[in-house]
Amino acid sequence: MRRSGIRRGGTPLVRLRRRLGLERNALRRRVDRVQRLIALGLLLLLLGAAPPLAALAVNWSYGAGMSAEHAEHANRRQVVATVTSTGGVGSVGDRYIHETVQATWPGANAQPHVGTLPSWKDVKVGAHRTIWIDQRGDPTVRPRPHSRTVTDAVYAGSAAVLGCAVPVLFAYALVRRRCDRHRDAMWDADWARMDAAGHNPRS
Template sequence: MRRSGIGRGGTPLTRLRRRLGLERSELRRRVDRVQRVIALALLVLLLGTAPPLAAWAATWSYEAGVRAEDAERANRRQVVATVTATGGIGASGDRYVHETVHATWAGENGENRVGTLPSWKGAKVGAQRRIWVDRDGNPAVRPRPHSRTVTDAAYAGTAAVLGCGLPVLVMYIVVRRRCDRHRDRMWEADWARMDADAGHNPRS
């Protein structure tokens, strides 16, 4: 005859209380239950604050990224640059230099613009390449890609979760250490009581 689930381990609520360490047991001290209750409270606090903050941070970052995408696309355009000379050397910060080419491209009003561009493989006089320019016709980097917006939003959500989780973790560590010290004192008192009882054993 099969036994019921209650016979094997009690009701689901009882088993949950046992796993969480909240049921009464002679082997579990009050400080153990207090620690578990505080841990559960901190967990509930984390679950109640981290997801909304992560959603807000991710949404704010995504919307800001989309606005940046739209602004950069509106202020930049692609033109065809034609190489007029090669073999130049241009400085790029204080750490390194790179090869450049002289090129011309169409400005905002159709006039020819002349400047230097970073060289690329196969660049030679007459070679053409599409480049991004700003409203003034100066070379610019390509507009912000949407993939970067999505990545930044994911980073923002993750940072929000970590920002919420770290203080909660620190609080739990502090509580755990204080409970451990209290348990150590209780064990020392119990051992001292056992030693005292052994020293006054009437059978000795």
């Protein structure tokens, strides 16, 4: 069986263009052409504004992330902690006391520092673990990884593009709604003229 030359819906891109009123059609009226021109203008505005704003957001986020990386790497260092007690220290009734251990490690100026660390499986007195400490010698998290800086920069650029796209899409939605109302009014006027002339096929 031969396929019909008429495609029901066309490609997704064609359907999208038709839904947005952007495809060429000799039967379109002035309101359709106005809507098409406004849509084209909004698209050009988006293409002109989004890339530079995204670049600024990426550069700012990446620079802030690199500054945070350098600061944290300069103010934090790794030391080896030695477990001195597995009983933990806490207030009476502390339900999480069994999840900590007491340990000692070299703190500021290589002076011994005693504190509490999270426990781990099969921990025993005398066990060693490498930890990160800040300038005061207190345990802290590892310095900011570079992958987080890159990820934050990508998020910032995406947010900038989205921030530009949302107002543009909202503006087009308002234009489309206004044009649809105008088209409906024109259709009503055409049907009214046909009714008055007695040529309305619905009657």
